Amino acid sequence: MGYLYLEEKDFAAFVDALIAAKRVVGPTAKRNKFVYEQLASADELRLDFDVTILPPKKVFFPPAQDIVRFGEQAIEGCIAPVDTVLLGVHFYDVKGIDMTDYLFRERKEDWNYLAQREATTVVASNIQAISPRAFWDSVGAEVKPKGHDAFLTKLAGGCVLETLTPKGEALAAFGAFRDATADEINAAQQTNDSVMGQCSEKLGYTSEAIAAKVRDSFDNEELWDELAMDCFSCGSCNTVCPTCYCFDVKDAWNLNQVSGSRTRYWDACLTREFAAVTMAGGDKENFRERHQSRFRHRFMRKTAYLNEKLGGPACTGCGRCSQACTVNIADPVRVITAIMEVGS
Ligand code: SF4
Ligand code: SF4
Numbered sequence: 019m020g021y022l023y024l025e026e027k028d029f030a031a032f033v034d035a036l037i038a039a040k041r042v043v044g045p046t047a048k049r050n051k052f053v054y055e056q057l058a059s060a061d062e063l064r065l066d067f068d069v070t071i072l073p074p075k076k077v078f079f080p081p082a083q084d085i086v087r088f089g090e091q092a093i094e095g096c097i098a099p100v101d102t103v104l105l106g107v108h109f110y111d112v113k114g115i116d117m118t119d120y121l122f123r124e125r126k127e128d129w130n131y132l133a134q135r136e137a138t139t140v141v142a143s144n145i146q147a148i149s150p151r152a153f154w155d156s157v158g159a160e161v162k163p164k165g166h167d168a169f170l171t172k173l174a175g176g177c178v179l180e181t182l183t184p185k186g187e188a189l190a191a192f193g194a195f196r197d198a199t200a201d202e203i204n205a206a207q208q209t210n211d212s213v214m215g216q217c218s219e220k221l222g223y224t225s226e227a228i229a230a231k232v233r234d235s236f237d238n239e240e241l242w243d244e245l246a247m248d249c250f251s252c253g254s255c256n257t258v259c260p261t262c263y264c265f266d267v268k269d270a271w272n273l274n275q276v277s278g279s280r281t282r283y284w285d286a287c288l289t290r291e292f293a294a295v296t297m298a299g300g301d302k303e304n305f306r307e308r309h310q311s312r313f314r315h316r317f318m319r320k321t322a323y324l325n326e327k328l329g330g331p332a333c334t335g336c337g338r339c340s341q342a343c344t345v346n347i348a349d350p351v352r353v354i355t356a357i358m359e360v361g362s
Contacts, residue, residue, distance in 0.1 A: 019180075019183070019186070019187065020180075020181060020197070020198075021178055021179070021180050021181075021191055021196060021197070021198035021202070021203045021206075022179045022180075022181065022195040022196065022198055023176055023177070023178055023179075023196055023197070023198040023199070023202050024176055024177050024194065024195050025175065025176045025194070026177070026178065028176055028193055028194045029060070029176075029177065029193075030060040030061070031060075031193065031194070032060075032184065032192055032193030032195075032310055033057070033059075033060035033063055033105070034059060034060045034122050035192040035193065036058055036103055036105070036192050037058070037059065037060070037187070039192065039294065040101045040102060040103050040107055041056055041100050041101065041102045041103070042056065042057045042102070043055065043056050043057065043064065043074075043077055043102060043103070043104050043105070043362055044057050044062075044063045044065075044105040044106045045064050045067040045070055045106045046062045046063065046064055047062070047064050047067075048071075051055045051070075051071050052064060052067035052069070052070045052071070052137075053070055053072065054070050054072065054074050054076065054077065054093065054104075057105075059133050063106065064106075064325070065106050065143050065170075065172060066105070066146045066147055067146075067147065067337060068147040068148060068149040068150075068152075069108070069149035069152060069336055069337065069341075070255075071258065071338070072338075073111055073114055073259070073260035073336065073338065074104055074107050074111050074114075074115065074259060074260075074264075075114060075115060075118050075260055076117070077102065077104055077134065077138060078115075078131050078132075078134045078135040078138065079118065079122075079131050079263065079265075079284075080097040081280065081283065081284045082281055082282075082284075083096075083130060083281070083282050084096040084281050085130055085267070085277045085279075085280045085281065085282055085327070086279065086280045086282070087277070087278070087279045087280075088277060088278060088279070089276065089277040090276045090277065096130075096279075097129055097133045098131060098133075099133040099134045099136070099137035099197075100117070100134070101137055101284050102134070102136060102137060102139070103122065103138070103139045103140040103141060104138050104139070104140050104141065105141045105143075105170075105188075106141065106143045106170075107140055107141065107142045107143065107166065108142070108145050109142060109154070109163040110152075110154040110163075110334040110335055110336050111147070111212075111260055112140070112142050112163035112164070112165065112166045113141065113158070113161050113162075113163050113260075113332065113334045113335065114168075114260025114261050114336070115135075115162050115165055115260070116163065116165040116217050117166055117260075117261050117324075117328050117332060117334075118260075118261065118263050119132070119168060120137060120170050120201065120327065121263050121274070122135075122263070123345075124185065124327070126131030130282070133335075139167045139185040139186065139188075139189065140165065140167050140168075141166065141167065141168045141169070141170055141186070141189070142163065142166045142168070142169040142170065143169070143170045143171070143172070143223070144169075144170070144171040144172060144206075144209055144210050144213070145213045146172065146202060148213065148216055148217060148218075148219060148277045149336070149337050149341070150337075151219060151338075151340035151341050151349065152217045152335060152336060152337040153211070153217050153219040153221055153335040153350070153351050154167030154217060154334060154335035154336060154337075155214045155215055155216065155217045155220075155222060155335070156217065156219075156220045156221040156222070156335065157221050157225070157331060157333055157334070157335035157350075158330040158331045158333065159225075159330075160225060160318060160329060161230050161328065161330035161331070161334075162332045166182065167181070167183040167186035167189075168180060168181050168182060168185075168189055169182070169184040169185075169357075171206035171209050171210060172209075173202065173205050173206060173209060175263065176202075177205060177262060178198050178205070178206035179195065179198075180206070183337065193263075204258055214339040217335070219337065219340075219349070219351045221335075221350075221351055221354060221355070222355075223358050224355070225321075225325065225330050225331050227362075228309075228322075228331070228354055228357075228358065229322040229325050229331070230323055231357055231358055231360075232317060232318065232321045232322050232354070232357055233318070233359050234314070234324050235360065236314070236318070238352055238360065241356070241357065241360060242311075242313065242314045243267050243310050243311045245310075245313065245347070245353055245357075246252075246309055246312075246313035246314070246347065246355060247307045247347075248311040248345040248347050249288070249310075249312075249313050249345070249347060249362070250309075250345065251288055251289050251290050251309050251312065252288070252289075252344070253286030253287075253288045253289040254339075254342040254343060254344070255288060255339035255343055256284075256286035256287060256288055256316070257284060257286055257337055258338035258339060258341075258342045258344070259336075260334055260336060260338070261306055261320070261333065261334065262284075262286070262287075262331045264284070264285040264286070264287060264292075265282040265283060265284055265285050265339065266281075266282065266283050266285040266316070267280060267281070267283075268280070268281055269281075271344070271347075287306075287312060287315055287316055287319075288309075288312050288313065289309075289312075290304070290309075290312075292306070292307040292312070293306040293312075294298050317350075317357075318353075318354055319332060320332050320333040320350065321333065321350075321354065334351055335350075337349075
């Protein structure tokens with residue numbers, strides 16, 4: 019593993035050679051926003067993106083994914099991984115992928131996620147533009163990005179590719195790379211260091227202090243009522259989050275009524291139906307009936323409940339929830355700061 023350099027004039031040819039050999043997914047422009055999509059040519063790749071609407075987890079955990087198809091006589095699984103390069107992932111989303119990797123392995127390995135994850139080469143890239151709602155430089159500093167195969171840093175005149183795994187090293191065969199010089203490696207390091215401290219939103223507390231205070235605030239109903247007052251339970255803050263991983267499973271029958279499929283869909287704990295169950299005997303119960311309870315649950319999960327197993331908060335500071343919330347209340351900086359200031 020090491021550091022390679024590619025001249026800017028050779029970059030498009032590198033990406034096009036990858037596209038000719040594999041499925042390549044990367045950030046591309048959609049009106050005035052960015053999305054991860056399969057690339058048809060190097061021209062579509064926009065490594066100057068600030069943040070994408072949905073996180074890259076959708077490559078391994080699609081919003082709707084068939085798990086099995088069934089017929090009168092047989093049931094077949096739907097796992098069909100595709101050799102893929104995910105090209106252009108900011109470090110905060112690398113953290114998010116590492117967290118979902120852990121969560122989908124944690125109890126029973128979930129091969130509906132892991133098969134595509136293992137078939138994917140993840141290439142991180144440096145941050146060239148900062149999303150206005152991001153705060154990745156002041157949250158979860160103890161969680162180091164890991165699990166990616168290579169890291170691409172754009173410099174004036176070319177780019178440095180740090181290869182971290184055999185899959186990352188294999189990328190070199192697709193472009194006119196040479197070994198990077200010490201100056202180029204230093205320049206890449208400085209480029210990545212220079213974005214830290216540049217986010218306009220900031221959390222001024224350690225993750226440990228936040229986790230303790232948020233847990234202590236659990237029974238402060240007045241506070242949660244106020245924080246969640248305008249929430250209309252749309253679930254958008256869940257949908258865009260790189261570390262949300264809940265799903266629902268539904269069966270769909272074909273018209274012949276003997277065959278069909280079982281599909282899993284992203285679920286959202288902010289929606290009213292999420293914790294609603296029908297019990298034996300037909301009685302209905304909703305374990306988080308009030309929108310304030312659902313809002314609180316989300317913040318408990320992001321700041322406290324998962325910290326031990328993930329080594330830090332289940333929030334990467336991407337700022338997507340802040341952007342997605344129509345009533346502008348989902349911003350973790352707003353919520354956490356308000357909680358931290360209670361009684362101070
Ligand atoms: S809670 Fe919001 S800021 Fe944190 S990772 Fe999820 S979407 Fe990003
Ligand atoms: S906090 Fe905002 S985005 Fe999340 S469910 Fe409530 S209204 Fe929707």
